[in-house]
Amino acid sequence: MSVEGRVAIVTGSGQGLGLAYAQELAAQGAAVVVNDVNQDVADAAVESIRSAGGRATAVVAPVGPTATARQLVQTAVAQFGRLDILVTNAGVLRDRSLLKMTDEDFDLVIDVHLRGTFTCVREAFGHFKGNNVAGRIIAIGSPTGQRGNFGQTNYAAAKAGIVGMVRTWALEMGRSGVCVNAVVPVAATAMTKTVPYFAAAVAADEAGEPMPDFFRKEIGFGTAADVAGLIAFLASDDAAGINGQVIGAGGDRIQVWSHPEPVLNLFHDGGWSAADLTDAKAQLLDAVQSVGEKFPALPVELQPAPAGV
Template identity: 55%
Template sequence: MSAGLLDGRVAVVTGSGRGLGRAYAQALAAAGAAVVVNDVDADAAAETVWLITAAGGRAVAVVAPVGPSATADLLVQTAQETYGRLDIMVTNAGVLRDRVLWKTDDDDFDLVVETHLRGTFSCAKAAAAVMREQGEGGRIIVIGSPAGQFGSFGQTAYSAVKAGIVAFARTWSLELARAGITVNAVIPTALTAMTATMPIYQEVYARFLDGDPLPAQVRQAHALGGPEDVAPLVVWLASERSAEVTGQAIGIGGDKLTLYSHPAELMAEYADGGWTAETIEDAWLSRFGAHAQPSGASFPPLD
């Protein structure tokens, strides 16, 4: 039961007009936090605010595109002016422009980078400045993706920025530790309108919208539930109970909770005086190649 877990706390959730962002905002509010809701869609943002306030929570909307420092400053300023402080920043806002490499144009690539990577940077930077000034610690929760962990065909820009966001979390956890500010990456998986664009999940998503329970295979082997299944991790990471957890990439979806490893050396060898192309090839064919890892996530077929 998370009611009261975040009493007195103030959170910003970017991209919280719908989907996963809305679920995060609602769950944080239900746990007691006041929430600054953000989206580029004014109607969607207003609906999230209404859902929170109708349930007895506190929320206010800021309609602005994430990416520019001016938006980040506005979000933090709104939290301070409306609720007196800022304790939690959740950088969820994002866009998709799925294209294979040779079909990805500059504008699509730049938009994905601006929203995800620059948006995470600018919002975390603004939040960190205020949290350090307050002197009471804080929580920065960034949002990654399995695409950033494994790679994903057709997601050149998205995979790159999501990998970068996890690197942000690892770096900022070091830089902000003395200030008592934790930084963690959530790697969510959920059935959303975006997931429904994948042919394997179209029928499952349609039944899900009709209210049918999801099969255990979907919730476990595919780690897919609703957005509400992801939100408890965000609430826990935002709370004092996770004060010793920082610099981690934690996945959640359906019934599955995952702790991802940091990149690590699988094996190493040394050659006195250095390597040649020929000795590298020999090492690869005889020893290294057996340890090579495939790209992309894999799932069992649905029954």
């Protein structure tokens, strides 16, 4: 597997997961356009790649506007002569329960995650199609978009929307030889570091120690670097034929998420009245699906210490 000589854009790659993706692509031989809204952060990311022998440049601009998408593509072509790979990772969080969420909270998250993915993919695909490039597009999803999560109406909507767009784009882009997939990472990030359940895993990671097997194997929770290998694989020629999929990665686990399918089909002559549905309620309840992530209980030795201890 190699992306040697390819050129990639990774949005939101100044730090965290995005930086891990950019560094891995560079280590595999790709030149990378790094993106962040902070100049110092972007410069540090570029330097980390160059100091390791890779090639990188930065575009400092917020993802969402079409102008930023165009700047990213134009920079890739101007600096490195081509574009082959796009990873849409940029995102922000404004977590609040529904009644506390403002219009601004909702709009910002939708603009960066959902609109930002749309504008960047549209620009990259236009370049791919216009230049006969069998490109690779990797859009970053989330377990929240798959299952829901308390206090994340905006984020859940954006991430679920990204998956819906990926499935549509796979139909539209396949005839041009372009593969587009969604990746659902589960890793120690700024968001997960605040969740008490993951405290022991985060503490181990920050101490430079291996995370306990419970997290890596049972939960599929690991480091940003654990997800980067999947990004590099999907960006390579070896991933040809994998299109329109949602693939999870974390710790020692890889998952392929199913596309939504009916779990129950019932028929009633003449259609269904409210009374008919009441009669069928037991069957409907048997098919009701769960919502939210359900984690197993932490082993005693991994449970957070009580407050004040």
